[in-house]
Amino acid sequence: MNSNTFRMPAAVLLATGAVVLLTAPPASATGGTPGGEGTSGAVVLRTGLDVGLLNKTVHVPLKATLNEVSAPAKAEKTALTVTLDGVEGNRPVSVLRADVATSKATADKTKAEAEANLAKARVHVPGLPLLSLIEVEKVTSKAVCEAGKKPVASANVLGKVTVLGKKVTLSAGGPTKVEVPGVGMVNLELSGTETTSTTAAAAALRLKVAVNPLNLNVAQVDGEIVLAEAHCESPKGSAPTTKAPEQPDIKTQTGTGTGGATAGSGTTAGSGGNGSGTTADANLAETGGGSLTPYITGGALTLLALGGGALFLTRRGRTQ
Numbered sequence: 001m002n003s004n005t006f007r008m009p010a011a012v013l014l015a016t017g018a019v020v021l022l023t024a025p026p027a028s029a030t031g032g033t034p035g036g037e038g039t040s041g042a043v044v045l046r047t048g049l050d051v052g053l054l055n056k057t058v059h060v061p062l063k064a065t066l067n068e069v070s071a072p073a074k075a076e077k078t079a080l081t082v083t084l085d086g087v088e089g090n091r092p093v094s095v096l097r098a099d100v101a102t103s104k105a106t107a108d109k110t111k112a113e114a115e116a117n118l119a120k121a122r123v124h125v126p127g128l129p130l131l132s133l134i135e136v137e138k139v140t141s142k143a144v145c146e147a148g149k150k151p152v153a154s155a156n157v158l159g160k161v162t163v164l165g166k167k168v169t170l171s172a173g174g175p176t177k178v179e180v181p182g183v184g185m186v187n188l189e190l191s192g193t194e195t196t197s198t199t200a201a202a203a204a205l206r207l208k209v210a211v212n213p214l215n216l217n218v219a220q221v222d223g224e225i226v227l228a229e230a231h232c233e234s235p236k237g238s239a240p241t242t243k244a245p246e247q248p249d250i251k252t253q254t255g256t257g258t259g260g261a262t263a264g265s266g267t268t269a270g271s272g273g274n275g276s277g278t279t280a281d282a283n284l285a286e287t288g289g290g291s292l293t294p295y296i297t298g299g300a301l302t303l304l305a306l307g308g309g310a311l312f313l314t315r316r317g318r319t320q
Helices: 010-016 018-023 279-285 293-319
Strands: 039-053 059-066 073-075 079-082 093-107 111-123 134-146 152-163 166-168 176-180 184-195 199-211 218-233
Touching: 039 134, 059 079, 059 093, 093 218, 111 199, 152 184, 166 176
Parallel strands: 039 111, 134 218, 152 199
Antiparallel strands: 039 059, 039 093, 039 218, 073 093, 079 093, 093 111, 111 134, 111 218, 134 152, 134 199, 152 166, 176 184, 184 199, 199 218
16 A cells, blocks of 8 residues: 555644644644734644545545634534545545534734634544544643743543544553554554744644555545644734832932931931031031020010110109
8 A cells, every 4th residue: 555645734743743843833823923913723633644445546635624723713613524536435424523622713912822622522534434433532732822931732631532442541651552453553642742932732632543444445544633733823022011010209308407418418316427417417506596586585675675664764753
């Protein structure tokens, strides 16, 4: 059987290296925008399969996506069917059925974010209409790229996973291989995430498929399938800044001493200053010369004048 001749989408190659995904994103991620906004995209399911037919020496490519969006957008379609000539009597092939299949992408000048979710999902390939390639309870992926911060990517596979009718336990240490005699083999890679200084990408599950159903005119199906994929690129602008609280406007108080010095320009009492122009000296200078002194002096002089006048009148009366 010939090797795959179709061009794999860049995002499908997540597990083979982050550089491929993040430097050559799929069409939904266009890189930095003129306005400085970030970019993001998500897809619930992406297939890149090569279907070989029994009665023809040809290979039919099966490239399909479900709920693929680029910011700003969201999608909630839960079923994907495709039609391949010469396969299953030319009837539509149900690739995916799910109770929940949602994708969402947002982006602006401060943050780009994308997420994809699948629940109660069953994936089929041509030639195996009654046997699911994989069944999952729930898978999710999320990518967040915020200006001025390190991008974050996360992916989760929750609940049981069944491959070709077999319940499997996925390993984070490497691919999980499932082989069914007479049907084929599937390699599953769990929760792939990659980040750089400005980009993030996540895929909940990646399946490498090699099955030979020998049924419904299908000889072999090869390729890859990605479930719940999300990616983003940070905005080109700087991070949003938080305005610092305004400090109270505290003014330096000035002294009122006779020397005209201010409290901030001289030395304080007990600081060893020479006394000239200081606050302490200004206070000392006021001793004995308060603001009431002129009034007291004036009153004393008035009383003295009155007393002298009375004494003059008294002496004059005696001499008469």
